[in-house]
Amino acid sequence: IQTAPIAITGDPVLYQKAAPVIAFDVALHNLTQTLMATMLQARGVGIAAPQIGVSQRLFIVASRPNERYPDAPLMEPMVMVNPVLLSGSSEWELGEEGCLSVPGKRLSIARHLWIDAQWQDLQGNTHSGRLHGFVARIFQHELDHLDGITLIERIT
Numbered sequence: 001i002q003t004a005p006i007a008i009t010g011d012p013v014l015y016q017k018a019a020p021v022i023a024f025d026v027a028l029h030n031l032t033q034t035l036m037a038t039m040l041q042a043r044g045v046g047i048a049a050p051q052i053g054v055s056q057r058l059f060i061v062a063s064r065p066n067e068r069y070p071d072a073p074l075m076e077p078m079v080m081v082n083p084v085l086l087s088g089s090s091e092w093e094l095g096e097e098g099c100l101s102v103p104g105k106r107l108s109i110a111r112h113l114w115i116d117a118q119w120q121d122l123q124g125n126t127h128s129g130r131l132h133g134f135v136a137r138i139f140q141h142e143l144d145h146l147d148g149i150t151l152i153e154r155i156t
């Protein structure tokens with residue numbers, strides 16, 4: 001399966017608002033496979049389509065325990081199409097984040113403790129649910145990518 005180069009700070013695609021996915025076709029499946037392979041190769045816990053130069057509203061959340069979040073859940077990677085943050089907890093939590101598009105940086109970012117999210121799967125079915133902790137953090141980080149926001153913009 002093909003991997004793709006990851007766009008890094010300065011690449012205009014990272015600062016655009018991504019377009020909604022409308023075709024749940026074989027092209028979307030192929031894009032998702034490339035996205036997944038690229039994330040796994042880069043050993044990320046998430047990745048958004050704009051990070052491989054595709055300005056579409058699609059990302060993957062793939063939490064696993066790691067040195068910064070040892071109690072993070074090990075989860076099957078979740079493909080989220082046209083994701084929406086419906087509401088977020090009033091409590092925020094500071095946590096260390098990295099970004100595959102901002103190599104070598106670890107920044108402390110405030111995120112909602114939990115969020116109510118809605119998204120579509122690759123078949124176009126709509127799902128919704130409450131995400132907590134590290135999974136909620138990854139979702140919020142990836143959603144920023146779909147809105148042209150990277151860690152650097154979050155800090156400033």
Ligand SMILES: O=C(O)C[C@@H](Cc1ccccc1)C(=O)SCC(=O)c1ccccc1
Pocket residue numbers: 043044045046047048066068069096097098099100101137138141142145
């Ligand atoms: O740039 C990305 O979207 C991937 C990013 C996702 C992310 C990491 C940490 C918090 C929120 C979102 C990464 O996977 S960075 C590299 C990494 O594997 C990692 C970094 C910090 C903590 C745990 C993992």
Ligand SMILES: [Zn+2]
Pocket residue numbers: 098099100101141145
């Ligand atoms: Zn990132």
